Amino acid sequence: MTRFILPLIAFAVLIPVLMIGLTRNPNELPSPLLQKPAPIFELPSLTDPAQTVGSASYAKQMVLINVWATWCPGCRQEHGFLLELAEESAVPIFGLNWRDNRPDALRWLQTLGDPYVASAYDEDGRVGIDWGVYGAPETFLVDADGIVIHKHIAPLTREIWERDFVPLINEHGGNK
C-alpha cells in the first residue's frame, strides 16, 4: 500500500534538483581543457606574416591567451582593460585573432592600442577549435608548465580579474 506515496516522494526529490538547476547557467560550457596541457600550435603572426606565433613563443612562462576579433562587440568592451593589464601585470597577454580579416585587425590594434605581446592569426578557425573556442571573447590562463588552469568566457573586467585570475596566478607562482 505504500506505493501510493511513491509519486509524492519522487516529486519531492525532483524539486531540489530543479532549484539547484535554476542557479546554473545553461549556456555556459565548462572547458574540458582545464588541468590539461594547452594545445600546441603555430600560426602566422598577425603583424608580420613571415613570422610565426605559437605555443613555442611563450614556453616556460605563465601567460594569458585572449581570443579576439574585430567583429566581436565584447572584445571592444574588454580592450580597455586589457591595455591596463598589459601595463600592470607580470603575466603577458598573447592574442589569438580568430576568424578575422587581417587588415581590419591591424587597423583595430593601431587605433585602439595593442595589449598583446604578439597575436596569432587564425584565419580558418582551426586553432580556435583546438582550444574549444565557441564565441569571442574568451581568455585562457596557462601556467609555466603549459597547463590550462582557467578559462573565462565573456569580456574580462577588473572585478573578474581580481576575483578569479589573481588568486590562481598567486597559487601557481606567477611570473617574476
Added chain:
Amino acid sequence: MKILVAFCLTVAAALPAVAIDTGQAFEDPELQARYEKIISEVRCLKCQNQTIKDSNAFLAGDLRREIRNMIAEGKSDAEIADFLVARYGEFALYRPRVTGKTLFLWIAPGIFLLGGAIVLWRILQRRMTMPIDDESPEEA
C-alpha cells in the same frame, strides 16, 4: 549585466536558417552518408539547440569542415567523437556516449519495459480471478 548582454550578442545564436554545405560531397556515397549522419548528431555550440548540419553559424561550418577532413583521412567515428569531446566536452554530442554517468539513459527503456511487464502481470493475476458479472453504463 551589460557585459553579459554584450557577450550574449556576440555569442548570439544565428537564428534558425538553413546551413547549406557547400564543400564537395564525398564521391563514395557510403562516406557521404557517414558524414551526414555524424554532422546531424553534433551540436552547434553557439546556437540555441541546433545541429551543425542545420546551423548557419560559422563555427558550425568550421566543425563540418574538420569532420569532413577527418573522414577523408580515414578516422573512425569514435576518433571523431573523441576529437570533439576533447575540445568541447560531451555536450557537443547529441548521442550521449555510454559512460558511467549516461549508462542509466541507455538501459532505462529496457528496465522500464521490464518494470511495466511486472506491473501488468501482477494486476492481471489479481483481476483474472475476480468476478465480472457487474452491471455498467452503456457502451463506452
Added chain:
Amino acid sequence: MIPEIGHFALILALSLALCQGILPLIGAQRNDAAMMAVARTAATGQFVFVAFAFACLTWAFVQSDFSVAYVASHSQLALPTVYKISAVWGAHEGSLLLWVLILSAWTVAVGKFSHDLPESFSARVIGVLGLLSTGFLLFTLLTSNPFVRLSPAPPDGADLNPLLQDPGLAIHPPILYAGYVGFSVAFAFAIAAMLSGNLDQKWARWTRPWTTAAWMFLTVGIALGSWWAYYELGWGGWWFWDPVENASFMPWLIGTALIHSLAVTEKRGLFKSWTLLLAITAFSLSLLGTFLVRSGILVSVHAFATDPTRGFFILAFLGVVILGALALYAWRAPDLDSPAGFRPLSRETFLLLNNVLLVIATALVFMGTLAPLVVEVMNAGKISVGPPWFELAFAIPTIPLVLLMAVGMHSAWRAQDYRQLAGRLRVPALLAVVAGVAIPTVFYGRFGLLVSVGAVAAVWIIGAALVDPIRSWRRAAGATGLSRSMLGMSVAHLGVGLFTLGVTVVSAFNIESDQALQPGNSVEIAGYQFELRELRDVEGPNYSAIEGVIEIRKNGEIIGQVRPQKRQYLVQQNWMTEAGILALWNRDLFVALGDQLGNDTWSVRVQYKPMIRFIWLGALVMALGGLIAITDRRYRVRQRVTETSATEALESA
C-alpha cells in the same frame, strides 16, 4: 491611461480569484449554499476583468503605444496589424496573460455546463480552478506585469521576433494553451473527488468530455507547432525533441492515457487510482512545461528570454500545487479499490497495457529532457541528449503500443474470445502485411526492416479503425449504428494510423541535396529537376529579401515554381529563411536558400519529402475523432442527479 486601467483590472481579477478559490471550498466542506454559490459568480467576474485587461494590452499594441515597455520590446510601427495583435502573446508577459485568460475562460465554461453536477462538487472544481488562477495572477502581477511603463517612450519599437511574424505561429500559442490549461479542469475534477472522498463511475463520465476537449486542443496545438517549424525554420525537419517541444508532448502522452483510463473507470469502476494519478500528472506536466520554458533553466530556441527569479516563483507555485495534489492522492487512493475483475484479452487488459506503455514513453521523454540538468546539478559535467537517443528510446514502448492498439479497439469488456477477435481482424491483418512489403518496395524502391514494421503498423491500425465504421455503414437500415463515441474512437485511431504512415515513409525515404547554384544551373533528386531561373530583390512591409525563382520539372515537364527567400528584417537585422514548398497530398518538394557564395551564386538545399503531410493530417484526424466523441448523446442528455447510486446513470439512453 488604458494600460493602467488594464493593470487595475488584473488586480480586481486577482481579488475575485481569491474569493473564487477560498469561499466555495470552505462552503463545500460545510455544505454552505451561499458560499458555494460564490463560485460561479466570482468565476464570471474574474473572466470579465481578465478579458478586459487582455483587451487593454491588445489596444496598446494596435495603437503602437511604445510607452508600454512590453509593446516597445515586441512591436514596431511598420508591423502589419494582424501581427501587432499576435504580438500580444509573443513573449513571456503577454503569453502569461493569455494563459490566465484561457484558464478563466475554461472556468466559466465549467460553471456553465455543470448544473447537473452536485453543487458541492462543482463548487470544489471551480474553487480549485480559482486557486490556480490566483497563483498565476499573483505571478503575473508580482514578476511579469505586461503593463509596465517605459519612460521616455521610444519613437519606434524593437519589432516582433521575425520568426513569430507568421500566421501559423500566431495561432499556435492560443490553441496550445487551450490544451495545456484545459487539463487543469481534469485536475480540478480529480482534486474535488479526493476532497469529497467520492470517486465513482459518474465522476468519470463527468470528467471525460472536458479531458477530451483539452486533449483535442493540445493535439492541434502541437501539430501546428510542428508544421510551422517545418515550413518556417528552413531545415525541413518537423520534430527535434527540443526540451520545449518535449514539454508540450509529455502532457499529451499522459492526457492520451488519461482519456483511455477514464473510459475504464466509467465503464467498470476500475483503474480509479490510475485515472486519478494520470489526471494529476497531466496538469502537473503542463505546469512543469511552463516552468521549463519560462525559467531559463534549459537551452532551447523556443524558450522565453526570462530570468531565474521568475523561475523560483513558478517552481514554488508548482511545488505547492503538485505536492498538495500528490499528498491528497497518497491519502485517498488506497480506499479506491473495486471488486470487479477482467480476463486476459479483454478491453481492460489492452487499456491497462495502454496506460503502462504511455507512462513508460512519458517517463523516457522526461528522463531524456531532464538528464542534462541532473548530470550538471550533480557536478558531473554537461551532456547533451538529442534526437539519436530520443528516437530510439521512444520507439521502444511505442512500437508495441501501435501494434496492440488495433487489437484493443475490438476487444470486448470483461472477457474476449481469441477466435472472435482474430476473425474480426483477419482482413486488416492481411492488408497490413501486404502493405508492409508493398509500400516500401513498390512506391519507393527499397525494402528495410524498420520501414516495413512502420508501414505494417500504420496500415494495421488504419484497417482496424475502419472495421467498425464500414460494418455500420453496410448494416441493414433500422439496425443500431455506431454511437458518436465509437465513431469518434475509430476516427481518432485512424488518425494515429495516418500519422504513423507519414512518419515511417518520410523518415525512411526523405532525400536531400545541397548545391551551389547560379541562375541557369539545376540539381536533380528523386526524379525531379530543380532549376534556378533567377535571383531578384523583393521588398516586404518590414523586411527586404533576396528571392530565388526555381522551376521544378518532372520528366522534362514543368510541374511548378517555388520562390524561396532570404529575408532581412529591418529593425532586428536578423536573417530569416522562407522555404519554397511545392506540395501534393503524397509528397512535398522543399527548397531553401542557404548562403550567398558569390555575386550570383547561392547555396541551395532541395529536399524530397514523401508522405510528410500525413503527419499533420493524422494529428488533425485524431483531434476530429476527439471532437466527435465529445458530442456523444450521453454527455448532452440531462441526468437526474442523486448523491447515492451509480446505477441512476442508466436512465440516460
